Structures are given as C-alpha cells and as structure tokens.
Amino acid sequence: MTSIPAQEDGGATILEIGQQPDAWREVAGRTDEDAARFLDELVARPDLRIILTGAGSSAFAGEIAAPALRRHLNRRVEAIPTTDIVAGPMNFLERETPTLMVSFGRSGNSPESLATTALADELVDEVWHLVLTCDREGKLGQAHAGRANSLVVFMPERTNDVGFAMTSSLTSMLLSCLLLLGPASPRDADALAAAAQHVVDLQPDIRALAQTKKQRFVYLGSGPLEGLSRESALKLLELTAGEVVTYFDSPLGFRHGPKSVLDADTLVVVYVSTDPHTRLYDLDIIAEIRGQLGQDAVTVLSTEPIPAKYGPAVVLSGLAGLDDALVALPYLVFAQYLALFTSLEYRKTPDNPFPSGEVSRVVKGVTIHPMTGGAAHA
Template sequence: MTTAHTYGQLTYPEISAQADALAAALKQLEVQKDWVDRFIGNPAFDEIIFIGSGSSYYQAQTMAATYKKWVGRPASAHPSSEIYLFRDAATVPGRQYLLVGVSRSGESTEVILALESVKDVPGWTTCGITCHEDSKMAQLAECLVSPLGKEKSTVMTKSLSSMTFMMQAASALASGKADLFAEAAKVVQADAAVVQAADPFAKTFVQNHELHKFVYLGMGSYYGLSQEACLKIKEMSYVWTESFGTLEFRHGPKSIVEPGTLVCLLLSETARSYELKVAEEMKEYGATVLIVTARKGDDTAFADAVFETGGADWSDESRGVLYLPVLQYIGFYTALKKNVDPDHPRNLTQVVKI
C-alpha cells in the first residue's frame, strides 16, 4: 500500500528525465533514417493515418498536424478503434494509405487490432512508433523506437514527449527542409532548462491557487497537446477538466467559466493576437488564466501566470514539446495537493487490453 510520502515516486522522475529521452530519440532517428524514406517520406502513399488510444491518440493529432504543415501532404489522426471498427467511415476506397500505429507499450489491444485489420487489405501499409522494440506492435510493423521513453508509471509523460518529438523530427526529415530538422536539435538543447524551470513554476502555481475546474485551450498542432494536458490532470488527480480549440471555446463552452476555473492557453505565435483575446475574455469572466508561451510580453501581462519556454523564432510545431513539462508537473502537483497518488490512478492500467 502506498502512503502519502511515497506518492509520485515513479511519475516525478519520469517527467524530470524527458530531456534525456528527447536526446536519445534524436540519436536513434539518425540510426533509423531509412524508416523515414520508406514510410512517411515515401511519396507513394496518398495519405498518412496516425492512430493511437488515449494519450497516444492525442499525440497522433499533433503528429498529423505537423506532418501536413511541414511535408505538405495529406495526413489525419484517428483513434485506433475507428480504423478497426469503422474504417469505411474514416477512409475512402482506392487510395494508398500508410497506417502509423502510436503506442508507448506497443501492446495496446486496439492498435494491434487496427494494424492487423488492414494487413491483407490492398492499398494499406503499416508501420509505427513505440518505446518497446520487442513489443507485439514492433513485431507486426516496423517501428521507430524512443529508447529512453520506457516508463514504470501508468500515466504517459516522457514517453509521450519523446515519441511526439521523434515523429516531428522524422517529419522534418521527410520535408527535406534543413531548417526544420535544425529546430529539432535546438529543442533538445533547450528542453533540460525548460524542464528545470517548469517544476518550481508548476509547484508554486498549484500551491497558490484554489481551482475546481480546468480548461485547456490550443489550436493547430497544439490542439492535441491541449487534449493531452486535459487527460494528464484528469488521470493524475481526478479533477473535472475539458479541452477545446481556443476560439471554439467562445461558442458555448465559455458558459462554464466562473471563479475557481483555470483556463490554460497553449499560445501559438501563428494565432497569438486572436488567442489572447479569448484568454482576456475568460479573465473578465473570473477565470484564473495561465498562459504557456514562447515569449512573455505586454500582451500577456493580464494573465495570472505565464510560463515562458523560449524559441519564439522557431515553428509552433517544433516548440510544442517544450510546453509539455509544465503541463505534466501541474497534473502531478495537483494530485499531491489532493492527496492522490499519480503513480497509480484509480481504474487505470499502463496497457489497456480488450
């Protein structure tokens, strides 16, 4: 039986170790460059479909958004179960599809079923990304492997950060744009300092605010990250939380905002002025506003707290992985504040099997 003083002994070091996991992922990608050429960089495919379940689905959304913008070719993200059970609603006949399974363990039943379901279907090719090179998924399909992404905790932290980063770096290679791949190296160099700063920032933020609702907002490649941030705090601490596209939140859902509501904005540079208008409006309704951004400025001064990652001159997509540590630490410290063990969330297991 765990006790309060032992809570988080798995999760905390895994969040804190993600800079090393990113560095190892980039090094491994150099070894697996041919994977890029044969799979996501191969122009023979009409569409790339990234699939996963839970956190893996949310990172698949970020992977697909990044791929479309950088490579300029069709890509989409679906829950694994949609491809297994409703493939005809997600795809159309006559196209060449590359199905990319996303799974930390490589053992999730739904991703395995999805990959197996298209094994003998004309026009379908499979591959994947995982942290476990000996997993069933890695046996079914050739996978990129994040070697230091393996985790003992139930919730995904460094595994998600490293796999998201690795697939984005692979997309940069597939694009043929050297400046995008150079940004991957810059992210690795910056991540350790961001993780170090995120820890005390998140701890202080959680200690200083009494919150009962959590809302995460993001657009573009940050929408998947906002969903992941929502899930992370829900898994760790069981709080009521939702995620929305930033501007979509104004169309009805903002009615939930009241004092005690956190509105956390994952701020892009692409839509900065529009997104900040939404956050300012929520502040007027009584929300506690937290902004995660590349750069502070006079335009963010209204917020209750601002976490700055740097890298404002990089693409939004590259910088997104730097937003994850503070979001993960907020989930972690919220759990401790509620006297909940983030290592062992109720009703959850590390691998979901049917």
C-alpha cells in the same frame, strides 16, 4: 540505478517527466539510413495518404503532429484514433488509396493497436506501417518487425514509462515522428530540450500553482495546440483519478457555449501559438477571461513575451520560428508537472491513481469483434 521516490514525492512519474530533455536529445541523435530511405520513397508518392493513429494519449500525439506534417509534406495527413478505426473501419479506411499508417504505442499491447494495423492490411490494397513504440517486447513492434511493408522505430528504453500516465514515452514518440516525417531537425530538438529544462527548473512555481487546488481546469489552444490541450486535460483527469473536472477547446470554440464551465474555482491554461495570426485570438481569450475572473485565473504559456496589457506569461524562449507541433513538446512538460502536483495535492498515488484497478495502464477487457463478411469485402 536511480531510486524511485515515494508516491507522495512524485514516484516514478516525477523522474519520467524530468528526464525528457535528455531523452529528446537521445532521440534526435539517432540516425537510421534504412528508415530514411523507407520513408523518402513513400512520401515521394503524390497519392499517398498518411494516417496517424493510437489510443488515448497516443491518439492525441497524432492530433498534435498532423497539421505540421500536412503542411510540410503537402500530403493528405489525418489523425484517426485506433478506437474509431476498430469500431468502424469502413468509415476511415480506403481500399484504393495508398496509405502509410503511423502507429503510436507506448507498449504496443493495446488490443486496438494490433487490430487497427490488421484491418489496414486486410482492407487497403497498398499499405505501409511506421510503428513508433517504447517496448521492444511489445506485441505491436514484434508483429511488424522484419516485414517488408513495415518500419518499427523503438524509443530509448528509459522512455518506456512505468508510471500510469504517458509522459516521456508520448513526447519521445511525437518528436520521433516530427523528425522522421516533419519539419523537425536535431538542432530544433536541442532548442526544445533547453526549453523543457527551463520548465523542469520551474517546478516550485508549478507546485505553487497546484496548491491553489482548483476544482476545474480548462486548457485552450489552436491547431496542434488544441491536440495538446486535449492531452493536458486527460493527464490531469488521469492523475487525479477523475476528482477534478477538466475541459479542452480552441480559444474561438470555447466561446460557443463551453465557456459556461468557468467559475471562481477554475484555472484556465492558454497555450499561445507561434503563428502571428492565430496568436491574436489567443490574446483575445486571455484578456476576456482575465477580465471576467481575474488575472490569476489564467496561466499563459508563450514562446515570447506577450504585451503587458494582457498580463503575465510563462515564456519559453529560444523557440522562435518553430511550428506549434514542436512547441507543444515543452508546453506539455508544464502540463505534466501541473497534473502531477495537483494529483499530490489531492493525495493520489501518481504511479497508480486507480489502485483498485478501475482504470489500467494498458487497457484490458476489450473484445475485438471480427468484421462481418459483407463489410470485410466491400
């Protein structure tokens, strides 16, 4: 059994980040004919709506995956957080629309996760559930196990992260979703794992970046990579216990006011798209911010070298032709390490950045209120 490093050396979190290449290969190596049959029959329906849901990082997994699934399946695919559905179910659930609800949940014990699937069962005439979770003892997996309209897929046991921040749990669930419903293949997963291993090997460089101890971090990406940017910002905010300011946006959206956040103590991370058209806008914002703040103010991640006039980039090769939703996986490993090493620079305890319990690993204290009579039968 691997011993857990001391908190000042990264704790369980550094192990859970580093295990992702092997975990992804394990996820991709599994075959489940019953699962394939269950999903193939559903997605063959032209009227099917797919909702990707979860809370926090699990919700952002849906934001990353949704555009790729929409294009791949030619179906209506929407990422809607459980927190939104629980607060206003009638805004999002449609009784007469056949719906596949894909639920992401590390433990499956968040109150909103259980409430969302229960609301869907109550308010949608034809509903099916795909539950992606890491905890075989979790309430969500147990609630849907053995149900005719549900499929529960468990991630490898080691991905049930014990650290505060979701790392290997998140990426494993995201990859599983893209393998089951989207454009990913086991061969793609192997390429992604190789790229992620390259990021693992870059730890000294990422640690040096964290040692600049910036006070503001901005993450920019388009389409699926905007969801990645949002998750990156949350990861850093969590692991530094809110001591640094984080922000996310798309490269184009950032210019419309949010660019005001930039100052000399800001690090901007730009995730470059694999789409040639989208990539042009990424390069534009890189040139603009480097022109304003200097070359070192921007860290660029790309799957291919960028033109020399735009400055240096961290290049993750071997990913040519892959969708941005897939490329987001090794990009995210970089973001996780940057968050972890920044947390250590600020002398936090990464496995539990909130030792006094202000924020917990599984959300507590949420009251699930029953639907009012009129709304429940609308």
